[in-house]
Amino acid sequence: MRTTWTVVGDGEFFCPGCGGDRNYSRRTGRRRLTVLGVPLVARGLVGPSVQCASCAREFGTETLDHPTTVRFSAMLRDAVHTVALAVLAAGGTSCRTVTGTAAATVRSAGFEDCTEDQLTLLMQALTSDRGCHPADAAEPAAAGARGEGEPDFPYSASLAIELHEALGPLAPHLAVEGRESLLLQGARIALADGPYSPAEREVLTMVGAALKLCPQDTDRLLAAAARTPS
Template sequence: MHSRVAGVRTAWRVEDDGDFFCASCGGDRCYQRLSGRRRLTLLGLPVLPRGAAEPVVECVACRGRFPLAVLRQPTTTRLTALLRDAVHTVALAMLATAGNPDAAVPVRRGAVEAVRAAGFADCTEERLLTLRAALGAFGPEQVEHEVRRALSALAPHLAGQGRESLLLHGARIALTDGPYRTSELAMLSIVGEALRIGPVDTERLLATAALSA
């Protein structure tokens, strides 16, 4: 009876909306970001303010409510795009460290196959070589910068197996024309570091890839 007479209610207001990954639905959904003000009610009527409520994210589909931190998790669509870009960047980096691109035909083909498998079905050697030349014109520092930028954005959202798989993509490209070059090992070490894989695990994975090549 007491709860029917007095209580605290929150009046919510929509502040923003967009797409997010809803853990309850298990997929990408629309959301509304809500801010609220709490009020003491008497007989259903608001009488006294009780301050602001913590803002929440509400799924439009299931009406589940979540803390704002869920918006830092990329949507499935965004995660797929990040993964494609990461594979593309690693392939370009390995191509850039392969020496003369005209002589490294197996590396070129391995890079194209990796990029196509990642979702760029229309990728060609010519297109990769053009991008490689544009990236290489800025020097090795720019290549390293692009690798770290692409992989650092993705790494927090991948499980260990996914991060290792991405490193192995680069390793397989490097091994298409024989044992690792010094420049390739240096770049693969950068890839491993950007993916938050420790040096010991990076060395182990690269050695395993070389044995199975």
């Protein structure tokens, strides 16, 4: 039995064998019964499979679902940026301590030129697109002013979608400790000016859900962060 392979595509992937980003060939094969090197009877198709250009090992096509190192770093950086903006959307940008903490968090994630003013301007643009002033978004609804199950601030539904879009694809590739660390970074921004507001806690709960953390673990982590001196 021999297999004749045909290359149908190529690209870059994270090779489990090499442990790094490598080029690959995506191949399909046709199995044939051969006698003395002469193909006689076709025995069906093989693959598709992925072959690493460096180590020549073959893997299933599901390997391509794992992001490359470069892509993973970008996803993580964007996730931190999204979480920081979400917390600012809930807590507002009037407190310099909060915006300073958010900017430092985003810089440590890879956006080295991020400043407080940039985050503030971005928040103003985002809230303007949603038809809401930042100060309005930061104010929780007055007691009894909203019905049961309604959000604490105006655009929590759209924010939940954005968080799931940014964090959902990343979560399967992060260990539990990594997902918890991402949640805690958001918690430290929220706590920079004091205890969580209802809107901040709502957003951080959304972050935990998007990161596939169970509600009990999210509550535990947020409570532990609140008890930790800044």
